[in-house]
Every structure is written in C-alpha cells, then in structure tokens.
Amino acid sequence: MNISVLGTGSFGTSLAMVLTDNKHDVKMYGRNEAVVEEINESHTNLHYLKDVDLPAALRATSDLTAAVDHADLLVIAVPVKAVRGLTKDIHRILLEKNKKVLIVHVAKGLELDSYLRVSEVIEQETTPETVEDICVLSGPSHAEEVALKSPTTVSTASLHNKGVTTIQDVFMSKYFRVYVNEDLVGVEIGGALKNIIALAVGTLHGLQFGDNAKAAIITRGLQEIARLGTKMGADPLTFLGLTGMGDLIVTATSRHSRNFRCGIMLAEGLSLTEAEARMGMVVEGVNTTRAAYELSESHGVEMPITKVLHQYLFDDISKDEAFYKLMMREKTSETIGLKELLNEQYRDWSNQ
Template structure:
C-alpha cells in the first residue's frame, strides 16, 4: 500500500519504520529540510531517535502535495495544534486532484480553544469527497521502543467504522499488535487526558515523593479520565484497556515520556517555558490540562488532579500548596461518581 506519514517527529518516524517493515511503500513529509535530507542521505533522524537506523526504503519530502498524492493512506503524526492547518491543506490538495484517502492520526490531545478531539478537527476540515474514514491509533507506545521493535500493543477506532480493518492490517506485525476498538471517543479521550496525569506524576517524582504517592495519582487520575470521558460519550470500559490504563501507565512512569519529564523539570524549579524549551518537543499535556479543566467546568465533572495541576501550571501556586489541596480535599468515597456513571451507561443493557 502507498502510505505517507505526515510528520518527522519520533512517533511518526517509528511508525514509518513499522510500515516499511511490513513492505509498504512509505513516504514521510516534514517541513524541516535538514531533517528530510538526513532521512534520505543518512537514514537517521538523530534529533528524535538517537542511534536508530531507518530502513533505506523510507523516502522523505518537504512538499506536502507530493506526499498527499503518493498516498492511499495518510498518517497524521503532528502536534495537535498543527492538525487543523495541515488537514485543511490536505483537503485542498485532494479536492483539486479528485483523490480520496483513508486518514489515521496519532495525535494525543485536545484542540485548545475548541476542546475538540482530533478526529473532530479533521472531520471539520474534510468532506466525504476526499476522505474515506478518519481513524485513531492509540495506546501504550513509546516511539523509542517501537523503533527498537520492542513488543507493543495499540488499538484503533474510527469515525465511520470503515477503515479500522485496513489500519489493523497495514500496521500489524510480529512486534506491533493492533486491536480494533469500537469506541472512538474513549480511545481519543484516554490518549489525551493521560498526559495531564503524567505531568502530575512527574512533578511528584521530581519532589522525591515515593511510589505510594505516584500510584495514588495514577489510580485517582484514571477515575478523572473515566468520569469526563463517559460524560463526553465514551464507554467507561474503554478506560480499563490499552487506551486507558495502558497508555496512562506507560506515560506516567517512564523517562521516555515527555510529559513525565516535564513534570520533573517543573518540580526541579524550571518554569513552564524553560521546561518546554529544554524538551525541544511539544508537551501535549500542557494545553490538554487547560482544555480538560475547561471541559470539566462545562460538563460539571469533578477533576481535582486536573484542577490543581491547572493552578500549578497557570496560576503559579507552589508545589506545597498543590499537594495540600489534593490531600486535604473534602472527605469522600473512593468510587463516588464512577458507579453512577457505570450504572447509567449499562442500565438498559444496550452497551453490554
């Protein structure tokens, strides 16, 4: 299959390696001429994947039209803030050439001002004339480990349920396993909101708090993700799977995770701007914290970790005050809210 990966970051590059290994004709698109030249001439992408040699079959271009016209399937692997503009350009190219493609995105976040999920952004900027289906690929998948062919399992879901089997087929390999999930909202919300919790856990790690504290934030964070996600239309059981607890664990416990590392840097005294500059890559959890906090207010969902992290990131409260706010909240039951959501979701048997 002819496939173009739009984005030359770490995850886009590692997915291009998976696809090339599966004998697809893979082209990458990137705006940075130096990175494009490095991929073509040296078969490396050293800034994002150190000490990794790319398959010689992967070819990179800096011309978007060339990449779009090459493809039957487009993989959008850019930061969330770049998705709308890129998709608009893709649509114009496809429309002018009367071409139709399948789109799969791997962006994990929410659009800042609209609070839309990435598939919703793509849907707004395309039509049925140009796009067969819009899919997401998500789950616990550090790019560095995918590039090393470490066993990885992910899930895919789609808007129209037309493209998931194709996505499963083209990505599946002996080290990269893809499951089909029918809950597009849940897969996208789980992938987005886990970045918030990862920043919080990173901050605890930077403060030298122990495993008890980190386990508590991960566990309570999953409840927050499930509460908001379910209110937005997701199946709560999705958050017990790869795109829920799976993605949360891998993002909130590993130094491969830029969100986790960002939290550590903040706890060590760096400003948010300094941490992002030092990272050299987009930290999706920062904007997602703002968007999720605003969504929690809109839906009337209690999200104490998100609320406190929002204050820590944007209102400049101290680590001590943030910790106190979480520990000294009003006394409550562990499962309050979640049991009600599960009962409401499954009471008529329609989601069994």
C-alpha cells in the same frame, strides 16, 4: 499500500519504520529540510531517535502535495496544535487531485480553543468526497521502543467504522499488534487525558515523593479520565484497556515520556517556558490540562488532579499549596461518581 506519514517526529518516524518493515511504499513528509535530507541521505533522524538506523527504502519529502499525491493512506503524526492547519492543506490538495484517502491520526490531545478531539478537528476540515474514514491509532507505545521493535500493542477506532480493519492490516506485525475498538471517543479521550496525569506524576517524582504517592495519582487520575470521558459519550470499559489504563501506566512511569520528564523539570524549579524549551518537543499535557479543566467545568465533572495541576501551571500556586489542596480535599468515597456512571451505562446496555 502507498502510505504517507505526515510528520517527522519520533512517533511518526517509528511508525514509518513499522510500515516499511511491512513492505508498504512509505513516504514521510516534514517541513524541516535538514531532517528530510538526513532521512534520505543518512537514514537517521537523530534529534528524535538516537542510535536508530532507518530503513533504506524509507524516503522523505518537504513537498506536501507530493506526499498526499503518493498516498492512499495518510498518517497524521503532528502535534495537536498543527492538525487543523495541516488538514486544511490536505483537503485542498485532495480536491485539486480529485482524490479520496483514508486518514489515521496518532495525535494525543485536545484542541486548545475548541476543546475538540482530533478526529472532530479533521472531520471539520474535510468532506466525504475526499476522506473515506477518519481513524485513530493509540495505546501504550513509546516511539523509542517501537523503533527498536520492542513488542507493542495499540488500538484503532474510527468515525465511520470503515477503515479500522485496513489500519489493523497495514500496521500489524510480529512486534506491533493492533486491536480494533468501537469506542472512538474513549480511545481519543484516554490518549489525551493520560498526559495530564503523567505531568502530575512527573512533578511528584521530581519532588522526591515515593511510589505510594505516584500510585495514588495514577489510580485517582484514571477515575478522573473515566468520569469526563464517560460524560462525553465514551464507554467506561475503554478506560480499563490499552488506551486508558495501558497508556496511562506507560506515560506516567517512564523517562521516555515527555510529559513525565516535563513534570520533573517543573518540580526542580524550571518555569513552564523553560521546561518546554529544554524538552525540544511538544508537551501535549500542558495544553490538554487547560482544555480538560474547561471541559470538566462545563460538564460539571469533578477532576481535582486536573484542577490543581491547572492552578499550578497557569495560576502560579506553589508546589506545597498544590500538594495540600489534593491531600486536604473534602472527605469522600473512593468510587463516588464513577459507580453512578457505570450503573447508568449498564442500564443503557440492558435496554438495547
């Protein structure tokens, strides 16, 4: 299949390697001429993937029209904040070429101002005349490990349920396994909100709190994700799978995770601006914290970890005050809220 990966960051590059290994004709697109030249001439992308040799057959271009014209499948692998602008350009080119493609995105976050999921952003900027289906590929998948062909398992879901089997077929390999999930909302919400919890866990790690505290935040954080996700139309069982629990575990426990590392830097005294600059890559959990907090307020969903992290990042409360706010909340039951949502979901199933 002719495939273009739009974005030359770590995950886009690792997925391009998977697709090339699977014998597809893969072209990468990036705006940075130096990175494009490095990929083509040195077969490396050292800023994002150190000590990794790229396949010689993998080529890159800084010409978006050429990348779109090449492809029957477009993989959007850019930060969430860049998705809308890129999609507008893609749609314009597809109209000019009178062409229709399948799109899959791997961005994990919510658009800051609109609070939309990424598939919703793409849908707004395209038409059925240019796009066959809009899919997501998500799950516990550090780019550094995918590039080294470490066994990885992810899920795919789609807007119209047309393209998921194609995505499963083109990405599946002996080290990269793809499951189909029918819950697009849950897959995208799980992938977005786990970054918030990873940022919080990284902060705890930087403050030298132990495994007890981190396990508590991961577990309670998963409930927050499920509460908001279910309120937005997701299947609560999705959050027990790869794009919920699985992605949360890998992102909240590994130094490969930029959100986890950013949290450590904040705990060590760096400002948010300084931490993001030192990372040299987008930390999706920062903007997603703001978006998820606003969504929780509008939907009337209790998300104490997200709320406290929002205050810590944007209202300048101290680390000690943030910790106190979490520990000294009003006494409650562990399953309050989530049990009601699950019971409501079960009632819906029994009536079908």
